[in-house]
Amino acid sequence: MSTVIEVSALSKSFGAKQALSGVNFKIEQGSTVALVGPNGAGKTTLFSIICGYLKPDMGQVDILGHSPRSAALFSKLSALPQDAQLDPKFSVAKQLSFYAQLQGMDKKSALADTQRVLELVDLSHVAQSKTSELSHGMRKRVCIAQALLGNPEIVLLDEATAGLDPKNAKAIRNLIASLKGHITFILSSHDLSELERLCDTVLYLEQGQLSSHQSDLHQTQQGSYITLQMLNLNDQMQAQIAQLQGVTNVKQTQSDELVIEYTKHAEPLDLSLLTLIHKNQWTYKQIVNGRTLENQLFID
Known part of the structure; x- marks a missing residue:
């Protein structure tokens, strides 16, 4: 397998607060990685640097041979923050199609990809519904559909099942499991039993420092x-x-x-x-x- 993300000597501070300190790891293509740690450990900072939202103070991040802010990663890297929201005034299909067109698809391709991702999350029947009409679990699944537009190679999901009822949480776990090997996932969650089911590698952050664990539970x-x-x-x-x-x-x-x-x-x-x-x-x-x-x- 080839390396899709390599992080070397990564450090980031916010004033006197050291959010990340000398973080090093590699992620292989097709793996499903758990990012674990207590609140304030630096998980969100690490996600933000990988996505290019923040610049590190020191160190390097290589994603598919490019730096995080490179235009070459457009549509190849996708992220879903924990508090992601969709506009309640527009239909699901209209919003997803709009985001697909922002990735460079023409209208016809955007509509086709919208249908594809809604089928993946088993929500084709709500395509014309406004997100305000959906349950919390359905809205979360629509957000995950958005993250899958354009067939990204790497997907970062922050607390993808937090606050969901068991049925919706299971649906999301099943979706991630079905795409395992085709997409490289990085999952951040406090639910260790969930991560244990899905992930083959664990990155544990504590006070900005990271140790990598291969999840060889046997x-x-x-x-x-x-x-x-x-x-x-x-x-x-x-x-x-x-x-x-x-x-x-x-x-x-x-x-x-x-x-x-x-x-x-x-x-x-x-x-x-x-x-x-x-x-x-x-x-x-x-x-x-x-x-x-x-x-x-x-x-x-």
Whole structure:
């Protein structure tokens, strides 16, 4: 795969506030990247620099071989801010067609592309409706349709599912998953379980500094992991699990959750674990190979 974004030694300050400090990373074509961090970590600043809205104080940003403000990136890079809005006075189709024409399409092509993106977000039936007549979830999906006009190669989505009901949030997740590999996505969200489903790379920002995590939730250089959720989890259960062959560490990460680190043996640990659970007639909620994204980022 080729690199589509490369950021080197990126720094940005606002007065005495250091928003970004020496940030370095690469994003490969077709990947889906999670941008994670607490409020004020620098995520919005990083998005704004990639989009060309802000200039960095130091460092370089290369996007498809161009600088962020290059006209060559027009229609190749698209971004959807969290608070994006459409004009309530005009129909969905009229607005999307207008934005498509701003990208250089003629009227016929703009109408065809409007129809295409509305089909992608399953909203063809509201093309002639004003956005003021739509639910919050529908408006969000129209905004995502706008971000997909012109078949961009890179799409940045800031809190794409924030405030949505489960049905609309699922629709957006399914859309992103269906386009994965064809479009390079950078997703910013506080919902780690959502990012875990969608993303293959994690960029974690804290106080303007970034560490990159490959979301290999199954294997690491140190060994392998199983995440186990149990009903009525207690110390005796944990002690018996720790005695299984190959187990090197058992850590309780929540009241009902264990992360089990192990080395490989002839009998797979998940099979040994299920045998132990059955023998003791314990009730488990979930068993997953690997660690959750939350555990990777916040639990040693």
